[in-house]
Amino acid sequence: MSSVKEDFINFWLCxxxxxxxxxxxxxxxxxxxxxxxxxxxxxxxxxxxxxxYADTPNGFANNNLGFVSLLILISGALFAGDAVSSEFEKKTxxxxxxxxxxxxxxxxxxxxxxxxxxxxxxxxxxxxxxxEMAQIYGVSGIEIEVVKSYFIATLYAASVISLIFFFSxxxxxxxxxxxxxxxxxxxxxxITSAVLTIADVEPWFLVTYSAGLITSILGFVAPLxxxxxxxxxxxxxxxxxxxxxMLAYALFFFFISIMIAxxxxxx
Numbered sequence: 120m121s122s123v124k125e126d127f128i129n130f131w132l133c134x135x136x137x138x139x140x141x142x143x144x145x146x147x148x149x150x151x152x153x154x155x156x157x158x159x160x161x162x163x164x165x166x167x168x169x170x171x172y173a174d175t176p177n178g179f180a181n182n183n184l185g186f187v188s189l190l191i192l193i194s195g196a197l198f199a200g201d202a203v204s205s206e207f208e209k210k211t212x213x214x215x216x217x218x219x220x221x222x223x224x225x226x227x228x229x230x231x232x233x234x235x236x237x238x239x240x241x242x243x244x245x246x247x248x249x250x251e252m253a254q255i256y257g258v259s260g261i262e263i264e265v266v267k268s269y270f271i272a273t274l275y276a277a278s279v280i281s282l283i284f285f286f287s288x289x290x291x292x293x294x295x296x297x298x299x300x301x302x303x304x305x306x307x308x309x310i311t312s313a314v315l316t317i318a319d320v321e322p323w324f325l326v327t328y329s330a331g332l333i334t335s336i337l338g339f340v341a342p343l344x345x346x347x348x349x350x351x352x353x354x355x356x357x358x359x360x361x362x363x364x365m366l367a368y369a370l371f372f373f374f375i376s377i378m379i380a381x382x383x384x385x386x
Contacts, residue, residue, distance in 0.1 A: 129220040133228025134235070137202075141236045146197045154190060154240050158183050158247040162255075176252050176260040180268070181339040183248045187241065187272050188330045192304050194240045195279040199233035200297030203287040203380055226380045230284050230373060237276045245269045264337050271332045271362070278326050278368035279304060285372040288380040321354040326368045329361035 141147050161183045165172055173179040201208075203226065245265070252261050283300035290296040304327055312322040322328045335355060 126221060126224050130224040130228050130231075133220070133225055134232045137229050137232030138235060141198055141232065147236070150190070150194050150197060150240055151243070153193070154244045155247065157186050157190070158244060158251065162251045172255055176256040177262060177264060177337045178339065179252055179255065180248060180265050181334050181337045183251070184245075184268060184272075184334055184337070187244060187333055188275065188327075189305075190240060190244060191237060191272065191276045191279050192301060194237040195233070195276070195283045195304075196297050196301040198236045199230070199280045199283045200287055200300060201293035202229040202233055202284060203376075203383075204290050204296040205293050207291040207383070208293050222381050223377060226288070226377050230280065230376070233284065234277060234280045237280055238273050241269070241272050241276055245272070267336050268333050271336060271365075274362065274365045274369070275326070275330050275333065278365040278372075281369045281372035281376065282326070285376045285379075288376040288383065316354055323354075323356065323360055324364060326365055329356045329364045331356050332358060332361045 161179070164170070173182060245268075249261060249265065252265075282304065283297075286300040286303075287296040290299070308325050308327040312325050312328045315322040336358070
């Protein structure tokens, strides 16, 4: 029990240290600024150009939350992209790894810190959106679907962090580990999803496809069509399947990342 307690204390110290590192970096301020400005644009611009807000609160939320998945990708790349690879590229691991603290607690602390920072960004975005909805439509106009969307977004954030953290563990360059994970989620998976849809194959196994639940849970669907709608019907991620896919990505890549990182050696 004393050993478990010591490991937990070391893990928590690593989490706090990593969070302080994130707070001191300019990248954190950048993401917070984007998180604040993007939802404010949907609130400020319509009155300036005499444009009506959406007829329903969920319609307004759908417009705002369409950028959440992109913001999660940016946050994941900035907070998890170099979490482990920087220790090898900058050789700071020569000072960190020989300490009595177990490597597992170090890597888990880095992962959890990146996840906390990303969830903070997601929470801030949703909080601003909900405050805008309360001002425009009243508190009674906020429906439970917004809360469901928030929890789906946090689960997607966990899967994104795990996948990008995986590349940070297997690669030794900070730039490569950050960019590969980001572009895989930003371009390669969505393009693959579009091609499979054209081929009349539902890409349910791609986590970026499941990310569509963030807005589709609100009742507004942007269908994916093939070359001919009558021959290739639209696909939409199913709630239960999407949740299990995101959970599988989060758990699988987290555990395999820890296993790989523990065997990684400084050169």
